[in-house]
Amino acid sequence: MLRRPFFWIIAAAIAAFAAAPLGENVELRESLLLAAVYITLASNLNLMLGYAGYVNFGSVVFFGLGGYFCIWLMGAFHWDLVPAVLAGGVAVSALALLFGLGILRLRGIHFALATIGVNEAVMAFVTNFGPWGGSTGIYLSTELFQPLGGPAQALWTIYYLLVGIMGLSLYLSYLVRRSKFGLGLLAIGQNEDAAMVLGVPAPRYKALAYSLSAFLPAVAGGLYFFKGAFIQPADAFDLTLSTEAIVITMLGGQGTIFGPALGAYLYEELRGYLLVSETFANFQLVVAGALLLVIVLFAPGGLMGFFYRRWPRLRRVLE
Amino acid sequence: MSALLEVESLSKQFGGLRAVDGLDFSVNEGEILGLIGPNGAGKSTVFNLINGVFRPDGGRVAFRGADITGERPFRIARRGLARTHQIVQPFGAMSVLENCEVGACFGRENLPLGRARDAAREAAARVGLGDRLDMPALHLTIAGKKRLELARALSARPALLLLDEVLAGLNPTEVAGMIETLRGIRASGVAILMIEHLMQAIMSLSDRIVVLNSGRRLAQGKPAEVARDPAVIEAYLGDPGMVQAARR
Numbered sequence: 001m002l003r004r005p006f007f008w009i010i011a012a013a014i015a016a017f018a019a020a021p022l023g024e025n026v027e028l029r030e031s032l033l034l035a036a037v038y039i040t041l042a043s044n045l046n047l048m049l050g051y052a053g054y055v056n057f058g059s060v061v062f063f064g065l066g067g068y069f070c071i072w073l074m075g076a077f078h079w080d081l082v083p084a085v086l087a088g089g090v091a092v093s094a095l096a097l098l099f100g101l102g103i104l105r106l107r108g109i110h111f112a113l114a115t116i117g118v119n120e121a122v123m124a125f126v127t128n129f130g131p132w133g134g135s136t137g138i139y140l141s142t143e144l145f146q147p148l149g150g151p152a153q154a155l156w157t158i159y160y161l162l163v164g165i166m167g168l169s170l171y172l173s174y175l176v177r178r179s180k181f182g183l184g185l186l187a188i189g190q191n192e193d194a195a196m197v198l199g200v201p202a203p204r205y206k207a208l209a210y211s212l213s214a215f216l217p218a219v220a221g222g223l224y225f226f227k228g229a230f231i232q233p234a235d236a237f238d239l240t241l242s243t244e245a246i247v248i249t250m251l252g253g254q255g256t257i258f259g260p261a262l263g264a265y266l267y268e269e270l271r272g273y274l275l276v277s278e279t280f281a282n283f284q285l286v287v288a289g290a291l292l293l294v295i296v297l298f299a300p301g302g303l304m305g306f307f308y309r310r311w312p313r314l315r316r317v318l319e
Numbered sequence: 320m321s322a323l324l325e326v327e328s329l330s331k332q333f334g335g336l337r338a339v340d341g342l343d344f345s346v347n348e349g350e351i352l353g354l355i356g357p358n359g360a361g362k363s364t365v366f367n368l369i370n371g372v373f374r375p376d377g378g379r380v381a382f383r384g385a386d387i388t389g390e391r392p393f394r395i396a397r398r399g400l401a402r403t404h405q406i407v408q409p410f411g412a413m414s415v416l417e418n419c420e421v422g423a424c425f426g427r428e429n430l431p432l433g434r435a436r437d438a439a440r441e442a443a444a445r446v447g448l449g450d451r452l453d454m455p456a457l458h459l460t461i462a463g464k465k466r467l468e469l470a471r472a473l474s475a476r477p478a479l480l481l482l483d484e485v486l487a488g489l490n491p492t493e494v495a496g497m498i499e500t501l502r503g504i505r506a507s508g509v510a511i512l513m514i515e516h517l518m519q520a521i522m523s524l525s526d527r528i529v530v531l532n533s534g535r536r537l538a539q540g541k542p543a544e545v546a547r548d549p550a551v552i553e554a555y556l557g558d559p560g561m562v563q564a565a566r567r
Contacts, residue, residue: 186417197392198475199392200421
């Protein structure tokens with residue numbers, strides 16, 4: 001493990017994320033925080049999309065529900081941040097397992113549509129769910145930042161926690177890729193019927209992957225919405241974020257470990273530029289859409305796929 | 320000799336078509352049983368019913384003494400029953416070695432990844448793919464993909480191997496090589512149930528032959544007996560009386 005160049009590259013990336021905004025560069029920190037969230041979402045999405053070959057259009061539901069559980073536990077029951085986000089992660093994973101056992105009977109486009117359905121159904125439920133504030137959502141008192149050393153310090157703590165979650169996401173991708181479980185998922189992604197004939201317990205593996213891919217995004221959602229001390233259905237279950245996660249994964253290279261991280265970083269840089277540029281204000285989604293089309297048509301393997309084809313030896317160094 | 324696989328009054332209907340209709344036969348330990356019949360006789364359907372791809376409408380399948388009727392394919396694979404597909408189904412983007420690892424990991428011995436790699440190497444070498452381990456399965460020739468089907472199934476270290484036309488599409492040299500490989504597999508104690516259209520090959524390989532026509536068993540016995548059976552000749556060539564009449 002320690003001998004693999006991959007491990008050191010990940011460690012260096014995390015160190016860069018941790019060190020870059022030091023010296024109170026808040027603007028850079030906010031940009032990197034979003035990049036860390038994108039990497040977390042894309043990297044976990046990749047477990048389903050890149051490994052098992054199932055397109056999950058509604059992955060934001062994990063992020064949003066994780067946020068809700070965390071905010072609710074902290075606001076209504078005065079839990080501390082860490083237990084609240086972890087409980088959110090566990091709860092969302094368990095829910096994902098239930099949803100997964102249901103919708104993973106579907107394949108291809110039908111599965112993709114069902115994942116949007118799950119997100120919309122959860123959003124409709126939460127919008128009408130009194131204890132979670134219905135359509136107005138939940139506000140947290142800023143006093144909850146006190147245990148973390150006040151609002152300013154708390155933002156730094158949340159940033160570091162999110163960078164940690166990002167690192168864990170990449171490590172999880174690596175662990176799964178190197179395991180028997182991952183081999184089974186890859187086989188399912190290539191040809192599910194043949195995989196089952198060879199003995200891969202596809203229904204169980206798919207449900208596990210779906211559930212596993214929910215945990216870290218849910219934790220990240222908890223941290224992200226705690227940072228704003230506010231959550232509402234329209235933000236928590238915004239399909240835009242799901243779409244962005246797909247674009248990122250495809251851009252970087254689905255099925256690779258580095259791909260989603262590279263894609264997320266590039267996408268966040270691009271988004272940052274498009275958001276501040278006057279001509280292109282709010283234009284990033286159009287660009288994302290166009291980008292997705294170009295990738296699907298001309299480079300289905302994404303950037304990593306392109307690199308590997310160009311320099312096959314790279315495959316031994318990177319993952 | 321005890322029966323490894325027992326099929327009793329197996330039936331499957333697709334719409335108005337009785338694809339398999341009350342079929343009985345058994346495969347003994349260590350034997351090669353050939354399953355032949357005209358196109359559309361239901362041979363591949365029989366395979367799909369045995370290994371759980373289709374659920375039978377009636378009848379029973381027992382493997383190594385356990386009733387496996389209607390079980391999911393992955394459970395049946397775990398019990399030590401492996402198969403190849405008539406139309407090759409490689410995991411295209413994965414390497415030859417990885418393809419075989421899947422067979423080894425999830426087959427009878429449920430091996431951990433490290434030992435699965437050894438089993439996979441061994442199986443790939445056995446079918447002559449030992450020098451192409453790192454090649455993506457997509458890039459293999461048709462003959463190579465057929466071999467890969469066999470290697471993947473062998474990696475599972477099965478007790479019974481179902482082979483669906485592994486010789487089809489191979490040139491004569493490749494057929495001769497494959498026949499040697501199959502003899503070697505049988506010699507290592509694995510029983511084989513095979514569908515094959517190449518009569519010469521299946522007649523020389525099989526210990527016994529079951530002939531299927533319109534989903535029913537038309538005949539069974541030693542290859543030479545089956546070849547002389549008038550009912551079999553009729554199914555393949557038409558009415559033997561007519562053949563004789565034409566000769567006269």
